[in-house]
Amino acid sequence: MSTSLTDAELRAWAYLTAVAEPPCAPLIALVDRYGAQEAAQMVKSQRLPAGQGAVRTATVARCATDTSAQDLEIAARRGARLLTPQDPDWPAWALSCLTRASTAARGGAPLALWVRGGGSPAAMTGSAIGLVGSRAATRYGELVAGNLGDGLAAAGWTVISGAAYGVDGAAHRAALAAGGPTLAVLACGIDRDYPAGHARLLAEIAGTGAVVTEYAPGTTAGKHRFLTRNRLVAGLSAATVVVEAGARSGAANTAAWTRKLGRPLGAVPGPVTSSTSVGCNQMIADGQATLVTDTASAIALVEINGHDNKVAAPARPTDDLPPEQFRVIEALPARGGLTLTEIAFLAGLAEDVVRGALAHLEFRGLVDSAAGSWSLAR
Amino acid sequence: MSTSLTDAELRAWAYLTAVAEPPCAPLIALVDRYGAQEAAQMVKSQRLPAGQGAVRTATVARCATDTSAQDLEIAARRGARLLTPQDPDWPAWALSCLTRASTAARGGAPLALWVRGGGSPAAMTGSAIGLVGSRAATRYGELVAGNLGDGLAAAGWTVISGAAYGVDGAAHRAALAAGGPTLAVLACGIDRDYPAGHARLLAEIAGTGAVVTEYAPGTTAGKHRFLTRNRLVAGLSAATVVVEAGARSGAANTAAWTRKLGRPLGAVPGPVTSSTSVGCNQMIADGQATLVTDTASAIALVEINGHDNKVAAPARPTDDLPPEQFRVIEALPARGGLTLTEIAFLAGLAEDVVRGALAHLEFRGLVDSAAGSWSLAR
Known part of the structure; x- marks a missing residue:
């Protein structure tokens, strides 16, 4: 506490x-x-x-x-505490890039952080590198993530990632095996094991490092929360390396945040015949990312930062939605409908804002309404 | 004729x-x-x-x-002719880059070309792309070389390479299979099948395209001739793509020639865990080569040429030798010794030049002399 x-x-x-x-x-x-x-x-x-x-x-x-009393109790049972910007363990220096960045949409600094584990985010982000990549990593991607996680940890760097399957997990595991500290940023409440299969990994990360999230206990992982979470991975890391990523992936979003925040971005090249290396090869070809082959070239990113901050344009139908419309879309279940009030609660938006967003989304053909119930368009 | x-x-x-x-x-x-x-x-x-x-x-x-009479007879039996700069089939436009380049050392235009096959070098180099790479290619390298050779040939581009095992062979074969013209540049006489295992491939290349060399019949392949040959691959191609190459390789030499001649250079990235992709990944990381993933990006090289002509510095003990010393080293057999006159003939240098070169090479510890016989230092 x-x-x-x-x-x-x-x-x-x-x-x-x-x-x-x-x-x-x-x-x-x-x-x-x-x-x-x-x-x-x-x-x-x-x-x-x-x-x-x-x-x-x-x-x-x-x-x-x-639910603050029970949230704090849940967190305490989980070995987690609520870290505020006044705390000496608050990673103020690392997060200073976020207050400088746009506060619109999904930008901006976190209000506070729920932290599980004894690691101090301030100390751990003193020299930290993000390793991110595809959940559907190949053996190549997991091997390279492991090599980099091992090498960075052995060289005294904190490995930061998102605890997902694939590249994230391999990076965290290698850092732990090398006896180094590692930090995971969640897109859900600190009480959640997400993904469920990484419950033990999350406990191990908390054992020597830290698991952090800006979401209150009970918050479920949702697509817009992954995108929001990614800015914290980018912001807490001095540089971020994309190990393996397809043409459109969460890692590409973290990469975009890294560049938007002015942090060096690295990418590991891979076979041009591998769909999970398309994103990395493209970032390198476009000059968005520096080619990273090993631990030394990952660390060298922090020493040389010659990139401009151009961010790739969005391309999916929901990518360029205003944030409140995006949150409304995300609140809607894959099947079945919800009332306006239910959507407002889940999205954390005022009902009149939700009403306006739904009107726009219906006009775009992205949602359907029937008898007071709203659902995703088929 | x-x-x-x-x-x-x-x-x-x-x-x-x-x-x-x-x-x-x-x-x-x-x-x-x-x-x-x-x-x-x-x-x-x-x-x-x-x-x-x-x-x-x-x-x-x-x-x-x-031996000119028998050389012409040997060539004729081989289905080859001697092409001079006055011939309409002379690739004058493509080779104009060589007359502009340094004529020192191994630079400079060819005097004439021995050409096997009915393909016109002038016509074939109107739109041609070089595909080069490791002789010890992996299945990945051969697969990508094949994809590029197939795609370029199908798109109407001539594939130019060196007929070696590995990447070269895969590129030629794919172009042939796609029914496209392909051109091989040899580092030996037109009467030689080098490598021997590619005798049939060379015949097939000559069947629809052309095999060319500046070396007279009877000339054996030698290391300095491969390096000299590489400038012709680079010069005859509008752009060259290195498909797979180790840290130091013949393909790296062709790449250096490509840049020296002001031609666009591409490289195919590969796994950072593969030693045969180290050279390609390095060229991309250093900004020497543009990352190439497929046929379209290879063709795009010809349309965009934004590289400077910086060439990587040599690093092997024999790399920075003056050309006559290099030729003397190459004339010496792996075992046993030669007389001054024998070396002069094999290297095509005057005896006094050979004598001076040998003195320098002995001083550097690269050759030994004993009882009028010169040999490589052990």
Whole structure:
């Protein structure tokens, strides 16, 4: 537990991590101005100062639900604590790139971090390199991720990744085997083992390093949360290396964040005959990423940063959606429909915002409505 | 046969291709000034005009040996002819880059070309791409060479390579299978099947395309001739793609020639765990080569040429030797020794030049002498 905070302060912070879908720059600004406890009271009562319409919009759907006491209890049972920006373990230096980045859409700094494990995020991100890549990695991808994870850990670097199957898991495991610290960033609550098959790996990462997330306990992993999480992998790492990635992948999103945040990006080349190397080869060919072959060239990324910040344009139908429409799409289940109120709660958006977003999405042919129920278009 | 030449003219050209180790800029200048027949007479008699010391040095060792009649007969039996720069089939446009390049060392244009097969080098090099790579190619390298050879041939491009085992052979074969023309450049006489295992492949290449060499019949393949040959592969191709290459390889030499001649260079990335992809990955990482993944990106090389002409520095003990010392080293057998006169003949150098070169090589510890016999240092 953050010893410098009272229980009431901690509960206020916990409530705030759950009440708005992160990252929420207006809410962070409110906390910065009034303190966590007063900000939490304002949000809970929706008695917000004038000019705080953005906070209202971001919190109105969940403000009446305060599970902070049980969230803190769940976290404690999990060996996790809530880390706030005032804590000496807060990775302020690493995250400073996020406050400089766009706070719109999925950008912006985290309000607070739930941290499982004894590792200090501040200390661990002093020299850290991200290793990311395809969940459907080939043996080649897992081998290279393992080699890099091993080499970086042996050289004293923290390996940061997303604990997914494939490249992420191989990188974490190799770092652990080399006795080095490794840090995993989740796209769900700290109480969740995601993916379920990595429950033991997550426990091992927490055993010597840290598992972190900005999501309150109970939060499920969702597609937009992976994309949001990826900015933290990019931001916490001095440089990020994509080990193996297909033409369109989560790793490509982390790569885009890395460049957007001005951090060096590396990519490991692979056979042109392998679909899981298409993304890496393309990033290298386009000059977006520096070709990385081994630990030394990964570390060299941090010493040489000659890239511009151009980010590849989006190409999927949902890629260029405004963030609230994207969150509404993500809230809808694969089968069946939801009411407006249900969508608002799951997306963490005000009902009038959801209504507007649904109208746009229906116009685009992405959602269908029938008898007050909304569903994904077939 | 070049119908526009008399037998006497042809014999003069044939003599001149054998009398000096190509490329020999001073000899070409002599032919340009006096014509082939008069130049051949001057060389044979060593009655050269004042200021032609360089021609004397280059021809004195072999001038008394005229095998031109039998060379032309051997070539004819092989289905080969001697192509001179006056012939409409001479690839003047493609080779214009060589006259602009350094004429020192192994640079410079060929005096003439022995051509086996009905393909016109001028027509075939109108749109041609070189595919080169490791003799010890992996299945991956041969697969990619085959894909590129097939795709380029199908798209109407001539595939140019060196007929070696591995990547070269796979590229030629795929082009042939696709019904496209392919051109092989040899590092030995047109009468030689080198490598021996590719005798049938060479016949097939000649069947629809062309096998070319600047070496007179009877000339054996030697290391310096491979390096000299590589400039012709690079020069005859509008762009060259290295498919698979180790850290130091013949393909790296062709790549260096490609850049020196101002032609676009491509390289196919490969697994960082594969020693035969180290060279390709390095060329891409250093910005020397553009990453090539498929036929389209190989063809795109010709449309975009944004490289500078920086060439990587040599690194092997014999790499930075002056050309005459290199030729002397290459003339020496792996076992046993040779006399000064024998070395002079094999290297095509004047005895006093060989004597000076041997003194330098002995000083460097690269050769040993004993009782008038010279051998490679152990």
